Amino acid sequence: MRFPILPKIVLNVATLAMIMVASDVSAQQYARNSNLPRPYPSGNVHRLIPGDAPPGMIGTARLQGRGPVGGHYQAVAFRGPGSTEFSLPISGVFQPPTGRPPLCAGLLIGSVYRFKITSIPGYEGEELFPTIEVIDRTYPPESLAARFPIPINLELEDLQDALEGRLVTRVIYLEDPSTAVPLAETPESSRTIDIPGNEDVLGVADQLGKPIAIVRIGSLAPPTYEPLLPEFFLGYPHWLPAAIQPAVETSGDQSPITPGDIVPDDMNGGVTHSFSDRDPI
Amino acid sequence: MRRLSIHLPTFACAFLAITGCGTSRMFVMPTRAVVEQPTPTSEGPTPTAGAVVSPVVNTRAGTVAAPATSSIVRVQYESVSDDACQATAPDASVNESCVSCQPASPMQGCPTPGCRGCQGCVVQPFGYANASPYYFNPNLLDPNEFICDGGDNAPAARAKAGDQIIGVDLEDTVVRYTTEAGDIHVQPSNKVCLYAPRFAAVRKVVGAEGGELAVGAIAMDRPQGPVRADLVQPGLALSGREPLGRGTAVRGPDAVRARDRSVPVELVIVPEVAEDVLAILGNLTYLNGGLIRDAEKPWISKAAIAAITWSIDEQVAVTVNDLAPATLTRDLDAEEMYVYDFPDAGRLRICKMADKSDALPGDTVTFMIRVDNVGDSSVDNVVITDNLVTRLEYVADTQKSSVKTDFETEANDGQSLRLTWKLAGPLKVGEGATIEFKCLVR
Secondary structure, eight states, X not given: OBOOOOOHHHHHHHHHHHHHHHHHHHHHHHHHHOOXXXXXXXXXXXXXXXXXXXXXXXXXXXXXXXXXXXXXXXXXXXXXXXXXXXXXXXXXXXXXXXXXXXXXXXXXXXXXXXXXXXXXTTBTTOOBOOEEEEOOOOOOXXXXXXXXXXXXXXXXXXXXXXXXXXXXXXXXXXXXXXXOOOOOOOTTOOOEEEOOTTSOHHXXXXXXXXXXXXXXXXXXXXXXXXXXXXXXXXXXXXXXXXXXOOOOOOOSOOOOOOTTOBOOGGGGTTOOOBOOTTSOO | OOOOOOBHHHHHHHHXXXXXXXXXXXXXXXXXXXXXXXXXXXXXXXXXXXXOOOOBOOOOTTOOSOOTTOOOOOOOOOOOOOGGGOOOOSOGGGTTTOTTOOOOOTTOOXXXXXXXXXXXXXXXXXXXXXXXXXXXXXXXXXXGGEEEEESOOSSOOEEETTTEEEOOOTTOEEEEEEETTSOEEEEEOOEEEEEOOOEEEEEEEEOOOTTSSOOOOOOOOSOSEETTOSSOOOOSOOSOOOOOOOOOOOOOGGGGTTOOSOOOOSBOOHHHHHHHHHHHHTTOHHHHHSOOOXXXXXXXXXXXXXXXXXXXXXXXXXXXXXXXXXXXXXXXXXGGOOOOOOOOXXXXXXXXXXXXXBOOTTOEEEEEEEEEEOSSSOEEEEEEEEEOOTTEEEXXXXXXXXXXXXXXXXXXXXXXXXXXXXXXXXXXXXXXXXXXXXXXXX
């Protein structure tokens, strides 16, 4: 049986339309029925908040996101090479350096702070005015916030590049312990990963851990035109001075002993004790 | 000019085939859904701590916690809840009910935060501020800021023939012992967590070349990659992160070829296969429409053989190459029955403690592992194993124990060490052993 005669163009268009609709319907069916996890996007991906965003944009987006971050002062510790000194401003006036590294402060999440670097080894007399934007917070247990600040450890290479007129962007991230690098470190050491200019620094940090602060070093001098100063100081956000809390000193005999147990001789230098509920531990 | 002629029946069939109309909707590819494997117990719904090593189903590598809709009740080792096991963790809620949870990376958000923030559900991370607005930290704790050691993460540790313990992954601390009756038990310790966040940085330097119209990044004269690292790092074109392979390999049917008699086996493969086949068997067109398709005949024949196997009472039998298993008949005469009267089994309690609850990178932490025989008979062949995580580095020659032990170390997958202590003698009722060692927090 022959199909009734129709104009050829209309028939072809109708066929194409039906095929397109059919493929879309089957794709939707597959998407609904498929239990396969969606793949991580690679390529053709446009990140909503790129790492090259101007200061403040990422912090503002974070304040609109999840979690109790608004109004929280996150402890931060600034360290630099050698005799480098840091100072933060109050109402546009930079405070004198404390002379006792590191500089610790509590910074609001989402705000951008301008700070000053002086006494750079080999470049005494030069000044830098970087910015720091805290974009996330840590959740230390009670009373440990001052002992575990976010370490902002700047290296001499960063300062040299900035003094030569380049823009250095450092994204500090909280490392994922399951993929930790097996290298021994200290709070003063800094492990840095360099990426080329075409990569998104925030995206790379997001893959490695939780980005928590962004430092942009490049500004060499504040503006002389006074109406620009509020913009230079990014609105004079408030910060709190802080000091790193030292560890609580523990006495030598700190093995947790349960009441009623007898400490074996080997563990206690040959002396046997018997603890009861009356004995303080 | 040729006219285009279409054969209507052919066109209609093609249309139906493409759109799927008029055909069965059971078109789903059998996918390996993330279904939690139950752990059968020897008797009773609730396992007692230190139960007999019974046929267990090997959990698949990479499985996450059971979804909320799963009707399979997870049965696991009962964790010791004695008061003696008060670990110096900063917050016990980190450890509570999270024995086998995967800590979620902060990059991933879960629409329904469960298990106190430890649920490892996979959510598409895209962009920094695009995470699910429903995810937040209800307990004000970030698991990534803690280093934990102890407990037993999935897959569960268990004893194998030949005095081996398998399933001891990074972070696990278990003790294996043998009772007087000859039963081998594996008991995990409690989990001890230290607050020890570590930070690193990613740097990008951008400059402009003067005198040219094109502005771009200048050439770097430093090597690309992590600087001042004595490890060979991969390239920086990060398009995806390879997850660390830590899954226990699943033993396939080949593992049971050597067994040709029905004896208690350590790994029962049949129930596992059944779980996977259900997705296929449930979609047979025979069940849907009463028709048998040629493509489904192998599955039906497999199910038929399995039905024969399952119908044998009180026997564990295995099919090899689709051959029906041999049945074993036994005759028990009352006059020939032998009754072995063992005393109640010995049981070890293992506790792990740390002398600090927080540590900066570079600090040294002292761990103590304490095992006590709280059962009713002595135990022998006591082996304590502690698999350190990457960020804990064992300080050499700092271990000491209260009893004579044979101590050895071996490298593990996390660039750290797996510590093993083998007690020389048995532990009688009421006796115990205490082990101390120091670790450097990297």
